[in-house]
Amino acid sequence: MTTITASTTAPARARKLVGAGRRQWIGLIYVAPAVALVMVFFVIPLGMTAWMSLHNWPLMGEHAFVGLDNYGAILRDTRFWNALKFTGYYTVVVTIAIFAVAFPLAIFIEKPRPLTNLYRTFFFMPAVVGFASASLLWSWLLNVDSGLFSPAAYDLGLIDRKFNLLATFQPAFWSIIAMVVWKVAGFTMIILMTGLQSIPQDLQEAAVIDGAGPFARFRAITLPLMRRTLALALILSVAGSILAFDQFYIILRGGPRNQTLTAVYWIFNQSFVSFKLGYGAALSMVLLVILVALSLIQLWLLRKPEGLD
């Protein structure tokens, strides 16, 4: 069959088009495994979450349709609202703390100078360690008898008897903040650094010639030109914090007195400790709506500057 076609140009072109068309369809085969995985482990579970949220769904036995009852129960679930409130409080505090550390670090390592790369590597090391490892590590450092902080303070004579940092809310909460800042600041620093480096050097120099001080330059040049980077770092930090679980589970087990239960922790408890799967799904839907809303805000904040596409 291939031998005949070479004679005239028109059929040859037609054949080539068909061939090209066929080759294009092959693209579907290339993306099929990815699409299949996303279907099985994301789209179907997502649909099931919505479906299950309308049911009374125990782990064993039959499930029954209950309409919006689960959502009604959420409205009365003060412990969930407390968890949500705590998650919001934690998110605000930890995000401010991370930026307060990461921004100076980003400025510190922005320009290529001797040893800068080495410092950057050191600052970043906790960021590649997992949240679980970091939490286990700090649960030891924070331990009252075998840990570091309390015994060290005692040995230095700063406190007259050993103080359990994890026994009351305030010290426990701030210990977690310290741990998360230690773990995450390097990551945020790199993101902010990319933003700082994308600011044209001549703009800064022109401002210096115009007599602008460092503070004025920061406010008038650095901040506006970093809008998209700042927004990205902010969203990553906020989304990550709203979904916080590992550190509160591993270090505090939600305590003291269930005061540090986060939203994900509460959903985990309802779904996998109490096995109220339907109710857990309804709670998940609430969390999902919050996160999707946040993503939409992100898309808006990250929009390309007008006329610069």
Add this chain to the structure above:
Amino acid sequence: MAQAISARGKLAARLARHSTGIIASVLFVAPIVWTALSAFKPAAEARLPPLPPWPTTGFSLENYATLNSFGDGLWVSAQNSIYVSVMTVLLSVIVSVLAGYGFSRFRFPFKDLFFVLILSTIMIPFQSILTPIFLVLTKLGLHNTLTGLVGVYVTLQLPFSIFMMRNAFDAVPREIEEAARMDGAGNATMLLKVMLPLVWPGVVTIALFAFLGAWNEFLAALVLMTDQSKFTLPVMMTALQSGRFGAIDWGAVQAGVTVMMVPCLILFLALQRFYIRGLMAGAVK
């Protein structure tokens, strides 16, 4: 005279800069080093506060040895973690390279829809769909298996890694492909012999992120792996730290945390520029 003053000013500035750098570096690295050093203490000493962090009553591997005595042993969990992480790396690289190539070079029905679908999963927190994932795995007969966990981890990597790979393929000039096609390269040869060497840095980046993601993940492993013989390191160590195997052995915690941290740190130090590249690619787009 003026020159001397400015030279002294420069020296002072440099001194201030480096002392800031050194102090901050110590603060970030100290907890990691502290743990790694303390793990080498004999068990009796490891129970006491780590002052100083290094062993004072003799160097010992006791803490590492005892790790194997809890439950099914740390070695089983370490093997599980290695298996899950390596499989996640292999599968997510294969799936993302194929998909990245497909999205970059072909036009086919629903192309945009599929691409947006895959990328938009990044907006949905997987924490909110864990229960149905648990049920889906049960339906597939993958309940409480490491294979099921790998499937979940690979899917979590896809939005980032497919985005990375599509951009990597987009950056390869079409002329190269056309030339290879003239030379009679088929689809498989084209991808493996011609394209893959050109997008290799992207592959290393997504492999690195896949490894770190799978090695460090905690919540999904905690929920989906109910049998102790299937625990990954983070789940196993948390069980140990919660006192599930009797009184908490802090020496074992130090040793276990070190085991969990070291592979991440080595990979990061060896492949740092690929890691930063990945972060920047994510940040700039």
